[in-house]
Amino acid sequence: MQIPLQVTLKDMPQSEAVESRIREKADKLGRFYDKINSCRVVVESPQRHQHQGKLYSVRIDLTVPGAELVANRAQDEDIYVAIRDAFVAITRQLEDFARRQRGEVKTHTAPGA
Incomplete structure (x- = not known):
């Protein structure tokens, strides 16, 4: 299924390779x-004057x-690692959401009930 996708690259040049990887993951x-x-x-890539290198963040x-x-916590010096980590996090959330929608999540009863 084709997902409606919007990709924005901020503070960095456009990259067909990066956009292609994001489409593949999406x-x-x-x-x-x-x-x-x-x-x-x-x-x-918000850091412009850092000595260690650029950190890429993915939301x-x-x-x-x-x-x-x-999912907005993925940061790494390697843009592809940051993309991977962000998609791992959103996939986990999506799986949990899908389970709740299907009613597969156990509900705990109060102790002594």
């Missing part, structure tokens, strides 16, 4: 949940019926 999300409304991915906003899932 398409795989459809395997876990087929009712994704939209996916927005923002990749940025993913995934809209599904009744919720919006966000």
